[in-house]
Structures are given as C-alpha cells and as structure tokens.
Amino acid sequence: MRSALRLASSPYLTQRGHSLVRWDHVGPPQLTLVARTRHGSRGLATAAAPGSIDKYYDICIVGGGNVGSSLACALATSPYTQSLKIALIEAGDLLKRPSDDPNVRSNRVSSITPASQRFLAEVGAWEAIDPARRHRFSKMQIWDSNSSGLVNFDSKEAGLEQIAWIVENNHIQAALASVITDHSSAITLFNQRKVASISKAASEGDGAAVDAWPQVQLDDGTTLWARLLVGADGGNSKVREFAQIESIGWDYNQKGVVATLELEDHTDANETAWQRYMPTGPIALLPLGPGYSSLVWSIAPDLANRIIALPPREFLELVNAAFHNPLQDIQFLISQIQPDGKTTCDFEAEAWWGRERAQASLDNRASHTEGKLPPRIVSVAEKSRAGFPLKLRNSVRYVDDRVALIGDAAHTIHPQAGQGLNLGFSDAQSLYRTIKDGVQTGQDIGRIHALLPYAQERYVPDLAMLLAVDRIGKLFGDECEVVRGARAFGLGATNTVSPIKVGLHFLSRRVCNAWTAESGM
Structure with a gap:
C-alpha cells in the first residue's frame, strides 16, 4: 500500500x-x-x-x-x-x-492558413512574430498564360478578413x-x-x-x-x-526559383497574391508588405540555373515579362539566355513591345473579369536568388x-x-x-496501437492534397488545344458566376486548412 x-x-x-x-x-x-x-x-x-x-x-x-x-x-x-x-x-x-532590418527579407516564405495561424497562436508563437513580418493578403488572381482563363478571389466575398498570411520562414x-x-x-x-x-x-x-x-x-x-x-x-x-x-513518388524535373523583390509602388497595401500558370510551370508573386514581394517560379532545372545566373537587370526584365507579357515573349527571352547567364539580346527592348499588347488584352477582359496586372518589380535583393528541386x-x-x-x-x-x-x-x-x-488514457505513447489515430487522421488528407496539387500542375502544363479551351472556359465560368466563386473560396479554404479540426489544446 x-x-x-x-x-x-x-x-x-x-x-x-x-x-x-x-x-x-x-x-x-x-x-x-x-x-x-x-x-x-x-x-x-x-x-x-x-x-x-x-x-x-x-x-x-x-x-x-x-x-x-x-x-x-x-x-x-x-x-x-x-x-x-x-x-x-x-x-x-x-x-x-533573423535580421530586424525592415529592408532585409528572407527568400523562403510560407502561406499560413487560418488553421495554422490558430495553431501558432495556441502554442504562443504567433504573437512572438513581428507584426510587420506577417502580412495578410485578402485577394488572389490566378490566370493562364496560354488561354484567356482568369479567376479573382476576394476574401470579402466570403465574409473573411483575409485569405492567409505570408510569413518568412525564419521569423x-x-x-x-x-x-x-x-x-x-x-x-x-x-x-x-x-x-x-x-x-x-x-x-x-x-x-x-x-x-x-x-x-x-x-x-x-x-x-x-x-x-x-x-x-x-x-x-x-x-x-x-x-x-x-x-x-x-516522383521528381518533377523542375526547380523552384525564389527571390526577394522590391516593387515600384511602396504606397500600395500589397494585399494580392498573383499566380500565373505557364507550360513550364507556375510563377507566383507573394506579398510581404508594402513595397516587397517574394517570387516562387517553378521551371525546368537547366532554365532555373540560367535564370538564377542572369545579371540583375535582365533578371528583372524577365520576371516582369513573365507576369506582364504574352507567353511567346517569355519563351523568346528564355531562349536568349546562355548557360552562363549571359544574354544574346537586349531584354528591355525585346520585352517592352509585348507589354502594351498584354495590357490591352487584359483590359478587354476587365469588364467582366476585373483582371489586372501585378505591380512592376524594380529590384531584386542581393543574394536572395536560389533554386531547389521539386518533387x-x-x-x-x-x-x-x-x-x-x-x-x-x-x-x-x-x-x-x-x-x-x-x-x-x-x-x-x-x-x-x-x-x-x-x-490521458494511460497508454504507452510509443506503441503503434497508441499512434494509429494520428496515422488514420492524417494519411488520407495528406495524400489527397498531394495528388490534387499534382493534378492541377499537370492540367495547366498541358498544351493540348482542347485542354486549353477547357481551362479557359472553366476559369471564366468560375470567375463570372459569383455563387461558384464564393463556393470555391470556401472549398479552397477548407482544402488550405488541410482537413484539420480544432486543435483542442
């Protein structure tokens, strides 16, 4: 006793x-x-x-x-x-x-969903992040470089303050x-x-x-x-x-090119995330705060290495073209980059003439899509360009x-x-x-029977998310004319019919939360 x-x-x-x-x-x-x-x-x-x-x-x-x-x-x-x-x-x-200098930004960032934000808050980490380093975005524009398809999301349509936050990983x-x-x-x-x-x-x-x-x-x-x-x-x-x-699994034969970019306009709230799908892979501009954004460009490894090696001026012209110009312009500029990063043409001159045509094309669709072009990029942070393999x-x-x-x-x-x-x-x-x-139930927490609830809860949602993201990438990488037409129709219908947009917003939010329940802590 x-x-x-x-x-x-x-x-x-x-x-x-x-x-x-x-x-x-x-x-x-x-x-x-x-x-x-x-x-x-x-x-x-x-x-x-x-x-x-x-x-x-x-x-x-x-x-x-x-x-x-x-x-x-x-x-x-x-x-x-x-x-x-x-x-x-x-x-x-x-x-x-990490550096407290507001002009020094990391090139590795993450989009933090509301579920992840709550988790970080519950463990006491969210409030420890400098508010200037966790930037919310409330709008998102996704469009196709090879068709007229375009979708805009606005969190206000779903009664939400934001879609997510962009936060530097080191913070x-x-x-x-x-x-x-x-x-x-x-x-x-x-x-x-x-x-x-x-x-x-x-x-x-x-x-x-x-x-x-x-x-x-x-x-x-x-x-x-x-x-x-x-x-x-x-x-x-x-x-x-x-x-x-x-x-x-499998390798994508792609690299993710990342960089920290300075925007032309520092007065804009910069609350929109931009993503454009191209046959070579998607390119995204993620808002870090007024005047700064983070680049993530998925592209073939050899092209990624050449892009990373470009001089700053040519790099900026190429990235601006990737967001502003027709697909043919981007393909031409990429073809002019040599293995050592040197170029065989004047990027600024070659990119300029296609930019007005791209804006005119987008303006023609603006009456029913509210499409816009991303902000102009004026500089890239020194040593922020890097690449990592995707799989x-x-x-x-x-x-x-x-x-x-x-x-x-x-x-x-x-x-x-x-x-x-x-x-x-x-x-x-x-x-x-x-x-x-x-x-709480007195189990040996290391035994497999005690760990099975975790595996049962996470395995299927994780796998579903992996395959869904993989299918999206392959859909937008398909250059078949029939597929391009279907993409344009689907994106256009989604963007035009407001109830579908709201429904898809809630669905995407559910997916972004990765099927997680409240943490119960």
Missing part, C-alpha cells in the same frame, strides 16, 4: 483501467505498474532498462524546423502533456535570430524558438547537433523483457533513448530510414512501433499551392492530440 501511495503522488502518474502507470523520469527508463483492487495493491512489477545510457526522454523529436519545433511547443505548453520529458535535436542553429522559426526557450524545463534542446546513428537494441531488466526503444547517437557522443521517436527531419529523414519506411513524395505509412513521421519526413508536396508547411503543422497538431489522448 505504501508503494501505491507513493505512486499516487507522482506528477508522472496516469490511470489506465484499474492500473496505475508511472513514467519515471529519474535515471534509466523505468515503467512501474501497480494493479489495484478494492482490497488495495496486489502486486508490483518493475522493468528497468540498462543504466548505460546518457539521457532518457518520453519523446525525442529529430528536426527542429518549424514543424518539429511546433510539436515540441504544443507538448510543452499543454497542461495535458507538459510533464513529459522532450528532447529536440536540430542540426542547424535554432537560436539564430516563424524564431518565434517558436522563443517558446522553446521559455519552456526549457520541459524541452531539452540539442542545438547544432547532428544525428550520427539510430539503432534499436532489446534489453532486459529484472528478468522481464523490455521493448526495444530507439537509441539516438549524436555526433558529440551523446546517446538518447526515446519512448517515442518523431521524425521531423525533412525529405531525407534518418528516422524514416531507421524505421525502414519506404517513401514513394512529390509520400511515405507508405506514417507510424511504426515507437516511431512517427511528420512534415516533409512523411510527405513532400509541390509548392504551387503553398501548402507544404500547413500540412506539416496539421501533422504536428494531430500527433499532439494523439499523444495527449494516450497520456
């Missing part, structure tokens, strides 16, 4: 049926079960793991990017899970502060890092540490077999044991490799015994819909809820 009373006072005690479960956080991992009846305690069984380890944690998250950090924050700030011992391993410098990361720092009693951060290896070795204690728990070896020799190992370590996940979970990947399963995958470790999506990070946040929310439920 004395042992039962000692366990009942433990902060790590949960109840499961008629048993009490204690997760001992002192010394080697130890699971103590006390079976109780109305006559009191009738037995005590203890299984202790070897004492040759350096650290023991309930949850070890490999990857301290935005998705992994958000899960750590959700667990540490929730009253249901804040007693868990959490390790967060990050190879980079999670504590590096999201800094906000999450501040929450992690504030909850250092729950989260142990292994900053700038790389995972050297992950293994699983069965052990025995007191004559009873103990489950084989993942053992993480860091590059400095530190060893961690995890009741639950979470892979948030990107597309080349070591956690996924350790769990022998296959990832299937689609989805793991055949998201969980295994004592392993869960979230974010890019579980799936990788084309950036044209801006949903990669939002899907990752949805994964983190779902896994948090699954862990919380496991703690």
Whole structure:
C-alpha cells in the first residue's frame, strides 16, 4: 500500500483501467505498474532498462524546423502533456535570430492558413512574430498564360478578413524558438547537433523483457533513448530510414526559383497574391508588405540555373515579362539566355513591345473579369536568388512501433499551392492530440496501437492534397488545344458566376486548412 501511495503522488502518474502507470523520469527508463483492487495493491512489477545510457526522454523529436519545433511547443505548453520529458535535436542553429532590418527579407516564405495561424497562436508563437513580418493578403488572381482563363478571389466575398498570411520562414522559426526557450524545463534542446546513428537494441531488466526503444547517437557522443521517436527531419529523414519506411513518388524535373523583390509602388497595401500558370510551370508573386514581394517560379532545372545566373537587370526584365507579357515573349527571352547567364539580346527592348499588347488584352477582359496586372518589380535583393528541386513524395505509412513521421519526413508536396508547411503543422497538431489522448488514457505513447489515430487522421488528407496539387500542375502544363479551351472556359465560368466563386473560396479554404479540426489544446 505504501508503494501505491507513493505512486499516487507522482506528477508522472496516469490511470489506465484499474492500473496505475508511472513514467519515471529519474535515471534509466523505468515503467512501474501497480494493479489495484478494492482490497488495495496486489502486486508490483518493475522493468528497468540498462543504466548505460546518457539521457532518457518520453519523446525525442529529430528536426527542429518549424514543424518539429511546433510539436515540441504544443507538448510543452499543454497542461495535458507538459510533464513529459522532450528532447529536440536540430542540426542547424535554432537560436539564430533573423535580421530586424525592415529592408532585409528572407527568400523562403510560407502561406499560413487560418488553421495554422490558430495553431501558432495556441502554442504562443504567433504573437512572438513581428507584426510587420506577417502580412495578410485578402485577394488572389490566378490566370493562364496560354488561354484567356482568369479567376479573382476576394476574401470579402466570403465574409473573411483575409485569405492567409505570408510569413518568412525564419521569423516563424524564431518565434517558436522563443517558446522553446521559455519552456526549457520541459524541452531539452540539442542545438547544432547532428544525428550520427539510430539503432534499436532489446534489453532486459529484472528478468522481464523490455521493448526495444530507439537509441539516438549524436555526433558529440551523446546517446538518447526515446519512448517515442518523431521524425521531423525533412525529405531525407534518418528516422524514416531507421524505421525502414519506404517513401514513394516522383521528381518533377523542375526547380523552384525564389527571390526577394522590391516593387515600384511602396504606397500600395500589397494585399494580392498573383499566380500565373505557364507550360513550364507556375510563377507566383507573394506579398510581404508594402513595397516587397517574394517570387516562387517553378521551371525546368537547366532554365532555373540560367535564370538564377542572369545579371540583375535582365533578371528583372524577365520576371516582369513573365507576369506582364504574352507567353511567346517569355519563351523568346528564355531562349536568349546562355548557360552562363549571359544574354544574346537586349531584354528591355525585346520585352517592352509585348507589354502594351498584354495590357490591352487584359483590359478587354476587365469588364467582366476585373483582371489586372501585378505591380512592376524594380529590384531584386542581393543574394536572395536560389533554386531547389521539386518533387512529390509520400511515405507508405506514417507510424511504426515507437516511431512517427511528420512534415516533409512523411510527405513532400509541390509548392504551387503553398501548402507544404500547413500540412506539416496539421501533422504536428494531430500527433499532439494523439499523444495527449494516450497520456490521458494511460497508454504507452510509443506503441503503434497508441499512434494509429494520428496515422488514420492524417494519411488520407495528406495524400489527397498531394495528388490534387499534382493534378492541377499537370492540367495547366498541358498544351493540348482542347485542354486549353477547357481551362479557359472553366476559369471564366468560375470567375463570372459569383455563387461558384464564393463556393470555391470556401472549398479552397477548407482544402488550405488541410482537413484539420480544432486543435483542442
């Protein structure tokens, strides 16, 4: 009875049926079960793991990017899970502060949906982001370079203040890092540490077999044991490799060219996101605030390398042409770029004559489409141009015994819909809820049966989003005349019939929220 009373006072005690479960956080991992009846305690069984380890944690998250950090924050700030011992391993410098200079912008940004914004607010990170660095946009124009199709969305039509927010990734990361720092009693951060290896070795204690728990070896020799190992370590996940979970998909034979751009007009509120589909891939201009926008252009790798190597003047002329000129102009300019980035013609002179024709064509449609051209771009931030390969990947399963995958470790999506990070946040929310439920019901949160609710909730929505975005890209990349006509008709009908626009707006908002429920934190 004395042992039962000692366990009942433990902060790590949960109840499961008629048993009490204690997760001992002192010394080697130890699971103590006390079976109780109305006559009191009738037995005590203890299984202790070897004492040759350096650290023991309930949850070890490999990857301290935005998705992994958000899960750590959700667990540490929730009253249901804040007693868990959490390790967060990050190879980079999670504590590096982004520049506060308003004229210095990162070239990696994300579109944050209302669901993701609520999640960040619930874990205490949203308010930690400088308001000047989270810019809402309320309008979106999507049009086809190879047909007359054009659609405009305005959040006011659906009674909403905004469609989403554009936020620089490093500012999201800094906000999450501040929450992690504030909850250092729950989260142990292994900053700038790389995972050297992950293994699983069965052990025995007191004559009873103990489950084989993942053992993480860091590059400095530190060893961690995890009741639950979470892979948030990107597309080349070591956690996924350790769990022998296959990832299937394909490469797009495209690169995403990104850059930070300055606009001609600094007085405009800059609340419109622009996306134009071309046969080579979509190009998007995402508003960062008055006078600044972020470029994301999906294009073939060889063209991407040539575009990145262009001198600033030619680069600006090409990007402006990509948004303002007929498709033939863009194709001609691209053909004049040599492998080293040098050009064989005067881009400004060649692009100018097609620009007026493009505006006239758009003006002819403006009476019923309200179509406009994006703002002129006047400069590109130094060293902001970069490219990264695009691919689609989805793991055949998201969980295994004592392993869960979230974010890019579980799936990788084309950036044209801006949903990669939002899907990752949805994964983190779902896994948090699954862990919380496991703690409340006294389950071993690392066992696969306790993790299955997360996989069941996220697998189908994630896969559906991946395939939907893939199909959209292939539809707009098809140059067949029949397909072009169908695109023009579909976009035109969508933009003309107001009830359809409102319905599609709500549908797109639902899709952007990635089928997530309220976090329930």
